[in-house]
Every structure is written in C-alpha cells, then in structure tokens.
Amino acid sequence: MPNEIDSEDPLAKGSDPLPDAGSVSDAASIHPLAAEQYLQEAGVELAKLEGRVMVRYAGTVDVDGLRVPYDLVPADGILAKASKWRNMGPDKRLLLVNERVHSAAIQKLHAQVGQFVLRLNSEARHYGIDAMQFLHALSAKDSAVPFDQVFARIGHRLEHALERQQEARHAERTRESINLAEYPESFELARRLPRRLIAVLGPTNSGKTHEAMEALANAKTGVYLAPLRLLALENYERLAAVERDGEPLKVSLVTGEERRLVEGATHVSSTVEMLDTNTRVDVAVIDEIQMLGDRDRGAAWTAAVCGAPATVVYLVGAPEARKAVEALARRLDCPLEIRLLKRKAPLTMEASAVRKLRNLRRGDAVIAFSRRDVLMWRDMITEIGLSVSTVYGNLSPEVRRAQAARFRDGSADIVVATDAIAMGLNLPIQRVVLTTAIKYNGIEEEELSAALTKQIAGRAGRFGVHEEGFVAGYDEHTHFVVRSLLQEKVPPVPPLGFSVAPTLEHLNRIAAVTGEQSLSKLLQRFEHNIDVPDGFFTPRITEDQSERALWLDTLPLSLADKFTLSLVPISSRIAHLHEAWQRWARALARGQASSLPALEQSDHRRNLQEVEDDCKLFSAYAWLSFRCPEYFPQGEEAQQRARAASELIDRMLQSQNAGLRRRSGKRVA
Known part of the structure; x- marks a missing residue:
C-alpha cells in the first residue's frame, strides 16, 4: 500500500503559522529550554523513546465518514540519540527543531494521514472489514518509527486479515464441496447393487484365504484384491490353473506396474489400489482386511469395501478387524455374515532361546528387520554349511517367489527374511526364529506390535506339511519379549x-470453489477443511505425497500431472531413484518424453543393491507408462527390463550363497 501522497491533497488542513524562532546567532541570549518552548507553542510533542529523541505530530482527520486521531513521528522527526541530545547546546537544539518543525511539515503529514485513511478504508470496506480496528494504531505512542513504517504495518495487518478472511471463506467452500459422510455414494455401481458381505476372519494358517478363493473360483465372474503385487501374482496363477468345463479359467492380472489382459477374462487378480469400480462381478475377495487400520494404505481398503461392485464381497483377514467390518456393514446398509476360523495346526513357543547358529535346523525361518541384517544372517548361516533363501522388501515379487520356491522344494535349508514373509508367502516353515523384537518404523526403532509378531510367528507349522509350528527368539531377551507379545491381546481395528x-476429482472440486491450483495447498484443504460430520470417515494424506507436492508445485505442471507424479511408487529415500523421479517430472513439465537409461553391458560390474534399485526404477517407469503413455512410451520395455533385473538378482543371490558355502567347506548333519 503506497505510503506517500501529494502534499497539496485537498484533505490537508491549514494551521496558523508557527511562532518565529528568532535569531540564533547570539547563543548567549538563547534560553536553555528555548527548543522545548518553541515546540510547546507549536503544539508539537517532544518525546524520548527507545534511546532516541523525536517530535510527534498529533491531530485528527475526518475522512470518508471516519474520525481518526493520529500521533505520529514525521519522516524527519527523529532528532538525535538521547545522549547526543543531552550534550547538544540550546542554540543547536533550537536550530534543529526550527529546521524540522514548521507549518508545511505539519500540513503535509496531516494530508498523508488523510489519504492513507481514505485508501485503507476503501479497501477494507470492499471486503466488509471495519477499518477502525487497524487505524487505531495511528494514535499509539509505543513506537519510535516514522509514520511511513506505521502505515506499512497497518497495511500488512489488513493484508493478513484479508488472507484470514479468504482462508475462512475457502475453508467454508471446501466444506460445502465435499462431505465425507457421503463417501460411499461416490461409488455409484456398488451402491446400486444388492451387496452382501462375508467376513472370513482367523489367524494365520486357519484356511481363511483358501475358503474365499474357492468361492471366487466357482463364481461366474470375480475379482481378487491383494495387498501386494506378490499376492496378486500368486492368485492370478492360482485362478488361471482352475478348469471349468474342461477349459482353464480366463484370468487377467492388473497391478500398478503390470497388465496381463486376457480377452474375454471372467476373473481379475489385482492389487487393492487398482480396483475397477465400474465393472460388475459376482464375487470380490478383499484380502488382509485388517489393513483398514493402516495409516498409510488403509484408504485403499476403505475404498474397496465401499466400492467393490460385487453382489458378494468376501472380507478376509485377522480377527481384530471384526468390529471395523461390522461398523462398515452397518454404515453401508449391507447384510454381513461373519465366519470365525481357528488355526489348523497348533503353534508352540519353544522352551528356550536358540542361542547359537548350530542350533538352527532345516525348515527354520530366521527373521530380521532390514535388508542389511537379512544378508548378514544369510552369510553367517551359509558359513556353517546350511543353504539359504532370502526374502526382503526391496526384492521384486518375482525374486521373492523364486527364493521362496527354493525353500519350498528343499533346495534351501533355511529362509532368512524380513517381516515381508508375514504377508503373501505360503512356505513350509516348521519354526520361526526372531533375531530381534525391535524394528525401525521409518522414524525410530520400536518394539514389535503384538499383531505383527503373531502374523510372523503364525507362518510356522503350515497345515498339511507340519503337524505343529514352533516359535523362538534367537537370544534370551528376544525370546522373552516374543513370548510376552504372543500372549498379548491384539487391539481391534477402530x-x-x-x-x-x-482423488483427482476431490482436488478438482476444491480447486473449482477456491481457485487454488497448488497441489500442496489442495491436499492440505482436503485433509483439514472438508466436511467430516461424524468422524466415521477421515481424510488422510501420506507424508510422501505431501512432501512431493511441495516440490512439484515449483514446476509448470497441470494439477492432474502433479497428482499422478505424487503417487509414483518409487522411494524418495534412495537418491538414485529420487533423482530419476525428479528428471521425469521436469521432462513432463517441458512436454518432453522420458526414456529409459541405456542398457548396462556388463552385469558383473554391478552390485546387488544397484540391480535392486534398477528393478524399482523400471517398475516405476512402467507404472507411469500406463498413466502417461505419451511421455513414458517405453512401458513394455520397462516391464521386460524389470523382469530381467529380477532374474539377475535371483542369480546373484544364488551365486553369493553358493560362494559362501564353498568357502566354508562345512556341512550340517
């Protein structure tokens, strides 16, 4: 807001001429308080504040129906520091105030105040704000700054008030645009169908998934929704092996990074995020339903339960999901049948900890909680002569399956794995050995939850292979903690x-009523401003998406493109992968297509971590190719290179295992 106005402004009021200061040539004739007397007669205050001596002009302006008092320091009203003023002779003081304080200066400030009040009141009135709540600062005497800085401060306060008012208005419009109580109604096909929910709940190795998959295979049409690509792949093959009237079932595979579409397919195996809500089926199976309570991915299960377009929906998972499932069924007005299953083979805690490597035995699953620790335990176990398969989260589904197959067919004596083994791999494990009860959660190390401990331990004693499963800690402390966690009751999913x-539709709706195009701000409005009348449904933004949005807002991208890029399944914590994601985003902002990196000519020069990262990069590129094919045209090649990288990883793991065993020269009887 401008601080200067024309001194000839018609609002300026005249004043009587100031008294003559007289000659200051004869210093001896000047009274010591002559300057103070001069200012007093002029009606001007001499003030000391913040170590400075200044003059203040006071008055009142009548402008635009407002009567506004002011008490301000003019532009040249600061006379001197207090110490300098004290040492200044009366002649110099009088000369200084005579130069600074005169009728023209007073009239000019009066006019400037009037013009400022006029402009500020006009702007405030335009937005329905009372200007006087800001203008009272013109008469405050707690500031030693010149008037123009006071004007600026008042202008900033009005700007902030307007921003707050606009924020409140946009928040209200956002609330009016999206009501989460109506979330289920957004799935039109599902809401029109006479849906029935069947919850099949039980611990690991209770046969719950088998029961639901049998119903799916016998249905005319159906969809399986998996928490992991690995499970989607496994059940795709499981369904494809089913014969009906002498013909194999026609099944498609749909994940974020891969499509195997079969013409005339009656069944689909899919990751839960890829649910097609617009194609009606007879049966849907939603696996690991307790993931409803997961902070980062739970929204996908909420959408699946609300939107699966099937007349029968199987909800498969742990018993602690029961209350949540019942609440959803009531909210969706769907009949619910609950089938509670018990574990088929008993699970027993070993009497004591394993303590030594030589006490490990064939059929054990050794659990660690990081890639580094898995490879360390693999090396130690291999060096005593046992063969090992390895499973951890950074491996692609294809590599995990290949490693699991070696353990399953007896080629590997022991499987060393992270908690990735807890979901999606059915292995003939007789005993689970946990090397620790501590896991890094992305922020800090913490003790395992009872739910995760039971899910991992439950992998022991596969029904039909072993009559009983066993659990142990490797050391005494871990053994004690695991025993306690297995006895602890798992809290229910709320x-x-x-x-x-x-969704992009949500963000477009908010953008339409607020005019906002920043992805970061739209996500914040979704999380904090939409209407959540009873808290049954809660808006949730992941930390990764929020952080990416801030960076994407620096690029000239459409909202749709920013939203897509914010969801790419690639790690932001691995520099090589994060830089690739940023390159893709910048290229898309320039309207340029992104190409895959050149093929490496010599695989033996690349280490295991590099090949794993390449596999992740190719998969992420393939994911983008399905959503922006024009700018990521090598999607098919990306899938092929991801598969080739998976095969190379499996060979490298096998080669490392074999090399360690040859060097050890040992064999366990």
Whole structure:
C-alpha cells in the first residue's frame, strides 16, 4: 500500500503559522529550554523513546465518514540519540527543531494521514472489514518509527486479515464441496447393487484365504484384491490353473506396474489400489482386511469395501478387524455374515532361546528387520554349511517367489527374511526364529506390535506339511519379549475413522470453489477443511505425497500431472531413484518424453543393491507408462527390463550363497 501522497491533497488542513524562532546567532541570549518552548507553542510533542529523541505530530482527520486521531513521528522527526541530545547546546537544539518543525511539515503529514485513511478504508470496506480496528494504531505512542513504517504495518495487518478472511471463506467452500459422510455414494455401481458381505476372519494358517478363493473360483465372474503385487501374482496363477468345463479359467492380472489382459477374462487378480469400480462381478475377495487400520494404505481398503461392485464381497483377514467390518456393514446398509476360523495346526513357543547358529535346523525361518541384517544372517548361516533363501522388501515379487520356491522344494535349508514373509508367502516353515523384537518404523526403532509378531510367528507349522509350528527368539531377551507379545491381546481395528485418500476429482472440486491450483495447498484443504460430520470417515494424506507436492508445485505442471507424479511408487529415500523421479517430472513439465537409461553391458560390474534399485526404477517407469503413455512410451520395455533385473538378482543371490558355502567347506548333519 503506497505510503506517500501529494502534499497539496485537498484533505490537508491549514494551521496558523508557527511562532518565529528568532535569531540564533547570539547563543548567549538563547534560553536553555528555548527548543522545548518553541515546540510547546507549536503544539508539537517532544518525546524520548527507545534511546532516541523525536517530535510527534498529533491531530485528527475526518475522512470518508471516519474520525481518526493520529500521533505520529514525521519522516524527519527523529532528532538525535538521547545522549547526543543531552550534550547538544540550546542554540543547536533550537536550530534543529526550527529546521524540522514548521507549518508545511505539519500540513503535509496531516494530508498523508488523510489519504492513507481514505485508501485503507476503501479497501477494507470492499471486503466488509471495519477499518477502525487497524487505524487505531495511528494514535499509539509505543513506537519510535516514522509514520511511513506505521502505515506499512497497518497495511500488512489488513493484508493478513484479508488472507484470514479468504482462508475462512475457502475453508467454508471446501466444506460445502465435499462431505465425507457421503463417501460411499461416490461409488455409484456398488451402491446400486444388492451387496452382501462375508467376513472370513482367523489367524494365520486357519484356511481363511483358501475358503474365499474357492468361492471366487466357482463364481461366474470375480475379482481378487491383494495387498501386494506378490499376492496378486500368486492368485492370478492360482485362478488361471482352475478348469471349468474342461477349459482353464480366463484370468487377467492388473497391478500398478503390470497388465496381463486376457480377452474375454471372467476373473481379475489385482492389487487393492487398482480396483475397477465400474465393472460388475459376482464375487470380490478383499484380502488382509485388517489393513483398514493402516495409516498409510488403509484408504485403499476403505475404498474397496465401499466400492467393490460385487453382489458378494468376501472380507478376509485377522480377527481384530471384526468390529471395523461390522461398523462398515452397518454404515453401508449391507447384510454381513461373519465366519470365525481357528488355526489348523497348533503353534508352540519353544522352551528356550536358540542361542547359537548350530542350533538352527532345516525348515527354520530366521527373521530380521532390514535388508542389511537379512544378508548378514544369510552369510553367517551359509558359513556353517546350511543353504539359504532370502526374502526382503526391496526384492521384486518375482525374486521373492523364486527364493521362496527354493525353500519350498528343499533346495534351501533355511529362509532368512524380513517381516515381508508375514504377508503373501505360503512356505513350509516348521519354526520361526526372531533375531530381534525391535524394528525401525521409518522414524525410530520400536518394539514389535503384538499383531505383527503373531502374523510372523503364525507362518510356522503350515497345515498339511507340519503337524505343529514352533516359535523362538534367537537370544534370551528376544525370546522373552516374543513370548510376552504372543500372549498379548491384539487391539481391534477402530470401528470409525476409516481413512479416505483424495482423488483427482476431490482436488478438482476444491480447486473449482477456491481457485487454488497448488497441489500442496489442495491436499492440505482436503485433509483439514472438508466436511467430516461424524468422524466415521477421515481424510488422510501420506507424508510422501505431501512432501512431493511441495516440490512439484515449483514446476509448470497441470494439477492432474502433479497428482499422478505424487503417487509414483518409487522411494524418495534412495537418491538414485529420487533423482530419476525428479528428471521425469521436469521432462513432463517441458512436454518432453522420458526414456529409459541405456542398457548396462556388463552385469558383473554391478552390485546387488544397484540391480535392486534398477528393478524399482523400471517398475516405476512402467507404472507411469500406463498413466502417461505419451511421455513414458517405453512401458513394455520397462516391464521386460524389470523382469530381467529380477532374474539377475535371483542369480546373484544364488551365486553369493553358493560362494559362501564353498568357502566354508562345512556341512550340517
């Protein structure tokens, strides 16, 4: 807001001429308080504040129906520091105030105040704000700054008030645009169908998934929704092996990074995020339903339960999901049948810890919680002569399956794995040995939850292979903690607060009523401003998406493109992969297509971590190719190179295992 106005402004009021200061040539004739007397007669205050001596002009302006008092320091009203003023002779003081304080200066400030009040009141009135709540600062005497800085401060306060008012208005419009209580109604096909829910709940090795998959295979049409690509792949093959009337079932595979579409397919195996809500089927199976309570991914299960377009929906998972499932069924007005299953083979805690490597035995699953620790334990176990398969999260589904197959067919004596083994791999494990009860959660190390401990331990004693499963800690402390966790009751998944993630439609709706195009701000509005009348559904933004949005807002991209890029399944914590993602985003902003990196000519020069990262990069590129094919045209090649990288990883793991065993020269009887 401008601080200067024309001194000839018609608002300026005249004043009587100031008294003559007289000659200051004869210093001896000047009274010591002559300057103070001069200012007093002029009606001007001499003030000391913040170590400075200054003059203040006071008055009142009548402008635009407002009567506004002011008490301000003019532009040249600061006379001197207090110490300098004290040492200044009366002649110099009088000369200084005579130069600074005169009728023209007073009239000019009066006019400037009037013009400022006029402009500020006009702007405030335009937005329905009372200007006087800001203008009272013109008469405050607690500041030693010149008037123009006071004007600036008042202008900033008005700007902030306007921003707050606009924020409140946009928040209200956002609330009016999206009501989460109506979330289920957004799935039109599912809401029109006479749906029935069947919850098949039980611990690991209770046969719950088998029961639901049998119903799916016998249905005319159906969809399986998996928490992992690995499970989607396994059940795709499981369904494809089913014969009906002498013909194999026609099944398609749909994940974020891969499509195997079969013409005339009656069944689909899919990751849960890839649910097609617009194609009706007879049966849907939603696996690991307890993931409803997961902070980062729970929204996908909320959407699946609300939107699966099937007349029968199987909800398969742990018993602690019961209350949540019942609450959702009531909210969706769907009949619910609950089938509770018990574990088929008993699970027993070993009497004591394993303590030594030589006490490990064939059929054990050794659990660690990082890639580094898995490879360390693999090396130690291999060096005593046992063969090992390895499974950890950074491996692609294809490599995990290949490694699991070696353990399953007896080629590997022991499987060393992270908690990735807890979901999606059916292995003939007789005993689970946990090397620690501590896991890094992305922020800090913490003790395992009872739910995760039971899910991992439950992998022991596969029904039909072993009559009983066993669990142990490697050391005494871990053994004690695991025993306690297995006895602990798992808290139920809360029956409200179900996560809902923003869709592009949600963000476009908010943008339409607010004019906002920043992805970061739209995500914040979704999380904090939409209407959540009873808290049954809760808006949820992941930390990764929020952080990416801030960076994407620096690029000239459409909202749709920014939203897509914010969801790419690639790690932001691995520099090589994060830099690739940023390159793709910049290229898309320039309207340029992104190519895959050149093929490496010599695989033997690349280490295991590099090949794993390449596999992740190719998969992420393939994911983008399905959503932006024009700018990521090598999707098919990306899938092929991801598969080739997976095969190379499997060979490298096998080669490392074999090399370690040859060097050890040992064999366990």
